[in-house]
Every structure is written in C-alpha cells, then in structure tokens.
Amino acid sequence: MGTGEVTEKITAGVLSSQKEKSEAFLALVDRRKPTLCKMSMDSRARGVFAAAVDAVQPDTVVRQSIERKGDSVVISGHKFTLKHNLHLVGFGKAVLGMAAEAERIVGDHLVRGVISVPHGIQQTLQQHGKDHLLLKENSLIKVMEGAKHNLPDADAQKAAEGIKQLASELTETDLLFVLISGGGSALLPAPISPISLPEKLDVTRKLAAAGATIQELNTVVALILSDVIGDPLDLIASGPTVRTEVWPEEVLSVLERYKLLNSLPASVKDVLGRPSPRWTETKDESDTSGHVLNAVIGSNSVALQCAGRRARELGFRPVVLAPGVCGDVRAVSRLYGLLARFACSREEPPPEIAAEMLRLGPDVGVESWDLCRTMQVLEEGRTEGWGATCLLAGGEPTVELTGKGRGGRNQELALRVALELKDLEHPPNGPVFLSGGTDGQDGPTEAAGAITDGGLCEEAKTQGLDIDSFLANNDSYTFFSCLSAGQRLLVPGLTCTNVMDVHMLLIPPIPISIT
Numbered sequence: 001m002g003t004g005e006v007t008e009k010i011t012a013g014v015l016s017s018q019k020e021k022s023e024a025f026l027a028l029v030d031r032r033k034p035t036l037c038k039m040s041m042d043s044r045a046r047g048v049f050a051a052a053v054d055a056v057q058p059d060t061v062v063r064q065s066i067e068r069k070g071d072s073v074v075i076s077g078h079k080f081t082l083k084h085n086l087h088l089v090g091f092g093k094a095v096l097g098m099a100a101e102a103e104r105i106v107g108d109h110l111v112r113g114v115i116s117v118p119h120g121i122q123q124t125l126q127q128h129g130k131d132h133l134l135l136k137e138n139s140l141i142k143v144m145e146g147a148k149h150n151l152p153d154a155d156a157q158k159a160a161e162g163i164k165q166l167a168s169e170l171t172e173t174d175l176l177f178v179l180i181s182g183g184g185s186a187l188l189p190a191p192i193s194p195i196s197l198p199e200k201l202d203v204t205r206k207l208a209a210a211g212a213t214i215q216e217l218n219t220v221v222a223l224i225l226s227d228v229i230g231d232p233l234d235l236i237a238s239g240p241t242v243r244t245e246v247w248p249e250e251v252l253s254v255l256e257r258y259k260l261l262n263s264l265p266a267s268v269k270d271v272l273g274r275p276s277p278r279w280t281e282t283k284d285e286s287d288t289s290g291h292v293l294n295a296v297i298g299s300n301s302v303a304l305q306c307a308g309r310r311a312r313e314l315g316f317r318p319v320v321l322a323p324g325v326c327g328d329v330r331a332v333s334r335l336y337g338l339l340a341r342f343a344c345s346r347e348e349p350p351p352e353i354a355a356e357m358l359r360l361g362p363d364v365g366v367e368s369w370d371l372c373r374t375m376q377v378l379e380e381g382r383t384e385g386w387g388a389t390c391l392l393a394g395g396e397p398t399v400e401l402t403g404k405g406r407g408g409r410n411q412e413l414a415l416r417v418a419l420e421l422k423d424l425e426h427p428p429n430g431p432v433f434l435s436g437g438t439d440g441q442d443g444p445t446e447a448a449g450a451i452t453d454g455g456l457c458e459e460a461k462t463q464g465l466d467i468d469s470f471l472a473n474n475d476s477y478t479f480f481s482c483l484s485a486g487q488r489l490l491v492p493g494l495t496c497t498n499v500m501d502v503h504m505l506l507i508p509p510i511p512i513s514i515t
C-alpha cells in the first residue's frame with residue numbers, strides 16, 4: 001500500500017480506528033526504512049545544510065534572477081532594454097561570483113564595471129578551484145580588493161571612490177546594475193567630509209555601523225543577496241540604493257546608548273550637528289518610477305526552501321519554523337530543546353511545553369503563529385505516524401562573550417542544544433541538531449558550526465571534557481575539536497555566500513503509544 005492508498009482507505013472508512021490508521025502509516029515508514037537507513041542522520045543533516053548553501057550561491061541567484069530576452073533583460077517582472085549602455089558596480093563578500101555570472105549573461109552590452117570585494121578573495125577562490133566565480137581574463141569589470149578583516153580601509157575607500165566616479169558619469173540613457181551582498185558596508189566607505197577614514201573606522205569599530213551613499217544615478221537595478229533578518233533593503237550593506245531619512249537624533253541616541261558620545265571625533269560631531277537633508281523614502285521597492293529597482297535575489301528563506309526540498313528527498317517531512325531566529329543563544333537553545341521534546345513525545349505533549357515556547361517566542365524572533373503552525377505539523381506527524389521530520393530555521397542569534405576561548409554562535413548553540421537533548425532518546429531513535437553559518441565560518445574559526453544530539457554529554461564525559469567549563473569560556477570550537485577528533489564539527493570550507501545561519505532539528509519517526 002502507498003501513501004495515496006492509505007489516505008483513500010481512510011477517506012472511504014476502510015481504516016477507521018486510530019490504531020488501524022497508525023499501523024498503516026507505520027508500515028509505510030517501515031517499508032521506506034531500508035532507503036532511509038543507508039545514510040546516517042549526521043550525513044543527512046550535512047546534506048541538507050549543503051543544499052541550503054548551494055541554493056544561495058552567488059552565480060546561481062544571479063542566473064535565476066536575470067532573464068535575458070534578445071536585447072533586453074527581465075528582472076523581477078521589469079523589462080530593461082540593453083543598448084550597449086550597461087554599467088555595473090558591486091560591493092560585498094559574494095559579489096565577485098555575482099559579477100562573473102552577470103557578465104556571462106549581459107556582458108555583450110556591458111560598457112564597464114567596478115566591484116569592491118574582500119581582500120585576497122580572488123586568490124582564495126583560485127586555490128579552492130572555484131574558477132566559475134572569477135571574472136574572465138579580458139573582463140570589463142575592474143576588481144578592487146580591500147576591507148581586511150571586514151573593516152573599512154584605504155583600499156576599500158579607493159574602490160568606493162571608483163564606484164562613485166563611475167556612477168556620477170552616467171548619462172540619462174545608461175543602465176546601472178548594482179550587485180550587493182553582506183559585508184558591503186565595509187567595502188564601500190565614503191566618509192562625509194571632514195570625517196577621515198580612521199575616524200570613521202574608529203566609530204565603526206565601536207558600533208559596527210557604517211554608511212555610504214551612491215547618488216545621482218539614472219536607471220538603477222540592484223540585485224541583493226541578503227544577510228540581514230527580514231531582508232530590510234536599507235540595512236543590507238547599509239542600503240546604498242535605498243533612500244531613507246536619517247535623522248541625526250537617531251544616530252546620536254544610538255551613540256548615547258553605547259556610551260560613545262564623549263569619545264566621538266570632533267568631525268563626526270560636526271556632521272551630526274548639521275541640519276539633516278530631507279529625503280523622501282521610497283516605500284514601494286518594486287516601483288521603478290524613481291528609476292530604481294531593488295530586488296532581493298537570495299536570502300535565508302530561499303536557502304531554507306531548498307534545504308527543505310533536499311530533506312524531503314532524504315526521507316524527512318520538512319517544516320520551516322522561521323527565517324529570523326535571533327536573540328541570546330541560551331534562549332534559542334531552550335526553544336530548540338522544547339521543540340525536540342514536543343516532537344519526540346510519544347503521547348500528547350504536556351501543555352507546559354507549548355506555553356514555555358510561546359513565552360520564549362518574542363525573545364527569539366519567532367512569531368506565536370509560526371510556533372503554533374509548527375506545533376500543529378509536529379503533532380500531526382506524531383498522531384499520524386508520518387515518519388521522520390526535518391525542522392528548519394534560520395537567523396543570527398547572539399552570544400554574550402564573557403570568556404576568552406575560540407568559538408562561534410553556531411557551535412555554542414549546538415553545544416547548548418546538546419545539553420537540552422540529553423534526557424531524550426539518543427540517535428538513531430532520538431533527535432539530531434545542526435547549526436551552521438552559510439558563509440562557512442563561525443566566528444573566528446574554520447568551522448561553520450556543529451552537529452549534536454543527546455548522546456554528546458555522555459561522549460564528552462567519557463573523554464574527560466567538561467561542557468560547562470568550555471561554555472563558560474566561550475570555547476565551543478576547542479571543545480568540538482577535542483571531542484571525538486572533531487567529528488561533530490561542520491567544516492564545509494569557503495562557501496562564497498552568506499545568508500546568515502541555518503538551524504536544523506532532525507526528528508526520527510516516533511513510535512506512538514496506541515491505547
């Protein structure tokens with residue numbers, strides 16, 4: 001009997017009792033088992049993560065967003081005529097690969113381009129055999145590398161000036177493509193005079209905030225790979241293609257909040273003391289009447305969707321919780337612990353679990369509606385004996401650094417979730433959790449994250465590793481490197497993209513109690 005037949009029989013009343021329905025579905029799951037068991041939960045988690053990263057590769061997202069039709073292109077439903085009038089600028093960590101693909105698609109109409117990309121990226125891509133993300137030898141696009149350690153520097157400022165120069169020379173008939181991805185703020189520093197770059201860097205370092213503006217553009221099409229929760233156009237790479245009203249009072253209040261007002265350079269105080277320019281905000285981003293089209297072509301949601309498809313191929317029922325999980329990593333780990341407990345419950349889960357999740361929701365960027373929807377799917381999975389589930393979420397939680405160890409928010413989250421899972425069944429019958437940064441790097445480490453489960457605590461204990469001490473010192477990377485020779489680390493290497501982090505909870509089929 002296949003799924004369709006089971007459903008038909010239920011509808012026709014042939015399988016009427018809960019026990020008969022469950023047994024029929026469990027028989028299906030059992031039949032699928034040989035295929036599912038060929039791969040461990042660990043390798044399937046890695047496979048689903050790889051699919052998330054693949055979905056937001058810079059060349060892939062550009063290829064999917066630019067439709068070439070003769071001498072025109074269609075982007076987000078808007079048609080632009082090409083008359084050897086195309087210019088291209090870009091800034092961000094994923095922009096080199098985006099530019100290479102854009103040139104492959106519309107290079108015959110390209111006049112010239114300038115892109116600002118991270119220091120050393122061309123060499124790194126070459127070393128990793130990622131030639132498809134590099135520009136061709138005779139490219140019309142000038143590559144400028146800068147922003148060492150993700151901070152604005154003189155090289156990035158030179159690139160920003162080059163980009164500004166190109167933009168200011170455009171005529172009414174020109175079309176400008178702007179490629180934007182995370183890390184763009186540091187790669188496009190244009191301090192307002194008399195602020196100097198070191199002064200700006202000083203404030204940036206303290207606040208991790210930067211601003212840069214491209215003005216006087218004609219027809220502008222911005223293709224954006226988002227690394228910010230909710231994909232706000234004015235925040236991704238500081239939103240240089242979006243008009244926003246910036247009030248000095250708002251900036252001052254942020255500086256005040258971080259107690260930086262007294263240490264501000266005089267030039268910054270001078271600029272903030274000026275009357276602010278009044279700009280009208282462009283409300284509808286798809287409105288091209290202002291000759292600007294901003295299109296988000298890749299984001300965490302896109303990565304989660306593709307991860308879900310891969311999860312289905314690997315025998316899981318995918319459920320996406322939310323793409324904007326944020327807040328303190330402790331609260332986030334608690335939420336995943338509760339979700340695992342809820343999903344693995346053989347009987348109806350105690351109402352306290354749902355209540356605690358709903359209380360936690362606002363602190364971790366998850367709407368009550370998304371939690372209720374997810375609980376409903378998990379509940380159905382349990383009562384209908386659907387089989388294995390892959391719960392997916394994304395975002396960027398935060399870690400309050402109190403120790404001096406090496407780690408990252410993904411590894412710390414995974415370790416904290418392992419503590420949450422220790423009282424549940426262990427794999428193969430218990431849940432597995434993965435957390436990974438889609439850029440392939442978690443904090444200052446070469447891992448992107450880690451994979452954990454309820455058995456980790458016992459494993460650590462037998463290897464003489466005290467989880468609490470590692471956590472107190474924010475030393476999750478050292479912990480995972482020592483544990484079982486680093487087998488639980490997720491090390492995909494350079495991924496060439498960044499749409500924040502992916503979280504995954506794999507829940508095996510839960511045998512239900514039939515009364």
Ligand SMILES: Nc1ncnc2c1ncn2[C@@H]1O[C@H](COP(=O)(O)OP(=O)(O)OP(=O)(O)O)[C@@H](O)[C@H]1O
Pocket residue numbers: 150182183227398399400401404405406407408409412437439441442443444474475476498
């Ligand atoms: N030892 C540590 N343990 C846990 N988290 C850490 C540790 N050291 C740094 N972090 C966290 O790592 C984050 C910085 O890592 P990373 O460089 O991956 O940043 P990012 O926000 O992903 O940057 P980008 O958007 O440019 O990719 C910070 O949130 C910081 O709190």
Ligand SMILES: O=C(O)[C@H](O)CO
Pocket residue numbers: 181182183184185186227228235236237238
């Ligand atoms: O460049 C930046 O400002 C950050 O990566 C957010 O997009």
